[in-house]
Amino acid sequence: MAGPERIELFIDENSVESGALKAMQTVRPSWKPDEIKFKVFTDGITNKLVGCYLEENKKDMVLVRVYGNKTELLVDRVAEIENMQILHVNGCAPELYGVFTNGLCYGYVHGVVLDTQLIRDPKVSRLNGREMARMHHIQPANGKIPEPSLFVKMSKYFTLIPDSFTDAEKNQRYQKEVPSTTQLQQELESLKGALLPLNSPVVFCHNDLLCKNIVYTEAEDKVTFIDYEYASYNFQAYDIANHFDEFAGVDEVDYSLYPDREFQLAWLRSYLQYFHADRPQPVTDREVEILYIQVNKFALASHFFWGLWALIQARFSAIDFDFLDYGILRFNEYLKRKDEFLGLQLPE
Structure with missing residues (x-):
């Protein structure tokens, strides 16, 4: 597998366009610098992202992503590059063109990003299940399934969460509204x-x-x-649970949008049909029910994971987003749903 171009370049996150222009000299050397247009994307809350293209061929857009401040604490960048290449070979991701000191250049996918309505559209949600099943079938190069990353990552995140904040108001919210580190560690052990x-x-x-x-x-x-910053070998039920948790959105989080049992059962049945497509026997009601229970229990782990993540981002990120508030939301939802989800019983 040929690797992406290595570019000796550090892009200042406050002047992404001028840095992107330099990156294009390596990944699109035939493009004339004065003809390159930019499209700035603002959807991410971890990185800065700009698209580079020529007016006459907008289809060939190259995305330049500059990593957010200290995100290497949260994301294994070497693994991310490997994942992008594996996914591209398996037809699940665009091509990775180049890697620079603090970011990546890769292909743009044309289409619309989902919102809280489109994510639950019956046709689109079926496509999501199919694509997830396809990704879940990707085998490791050496044939040996690695350890799941969930609890390993959360243990690491515990070492990075702040003790306090210098901003007095922020610190007061932190001490008052986020469970103590001791309580969080006890919760994590019982969750495990x-x-x-x-x-x-x-x-x-x-x-x-x-x-x-x-x-x-x-x-x-x-x-x-x-x-694919967080892609890794992990629990099947976690990936699905995390997807369901995200039906609530990010900018204006609304957990009443978490899919109900009826929606989940239909989604899970469709997913399992794709996941077991090469198996002669049909998917059973029992298999769907087992996955439903696994997924709703793992939904708690997703809230916990992104709660810890948000506290670290609140400490280090330069991006204009209230990470502390987001972390409080995730932990509150975890505590609210804990008894209900842990009380679900697997069928005999």
Whole structure:
């Protein structure tokens, strides 16, 4: 597998366009600098993103993504590059053209990013299940399934969450509205005790399937998952649970949008039909019910994971987003749903 171009370049996140122009000299050397147009994307809350293209061929757009401040603490950048290449070879991701000191250049996927309405559209949600099943079938190069990343990453995140904030108002909210580190560690241990015995299969997961990381290309009747910063081998039920949690949106989070049992059962049945497409026997009601219970229990782990993540971002990120508020939301939803989801019983 030929690797992407290595570019000796550091792009200042406050002057992304001039840096992107330099990157194009390597990945699109035939493009004349004065003819290159830019499209700035503002959807991400982790990185800065700009698209480079020529007016006469907008289809060939190159995205330049500049990593957010200290995001290497949260994201394994070497693994991300490997994942993008594996996914591209498997037809699940655009091509990675180049890697520079603090970011990447890669292909643009044409279509519309999902919103809280489109994500639950019956046709689009079926495509999401199909694409997820396809990604979950990707095998490791050496044939050996690695350890699931969920609890390893959360242990690492615990070492990075702040003790306090210098901003007095922020610090007061933090001390008052976020459970103490001791309480969070106790919660995590009990969560681990509840989730590991479920024996959810370990598969290649995206781990961050929120609305804006899914592009729907109607003309081709397909969806493409983008942004693979958190992709890794992980629990199957976690990837699906995280996707369901994200039905609530990010900018104005509304957890009443979490899909109900009827929606989930239909989605899970469709997903399992794709996941077991090469199996002669049909998917059973029992299999759907087991996955439903696994997924709703793992939904708690998703809230917990992104709660920790948000506290770290609140400490380090330069992006204009209230990460502390987002973290509080995730932990509140975890505590609100905990008894209900952990109380679900697997069928005999």
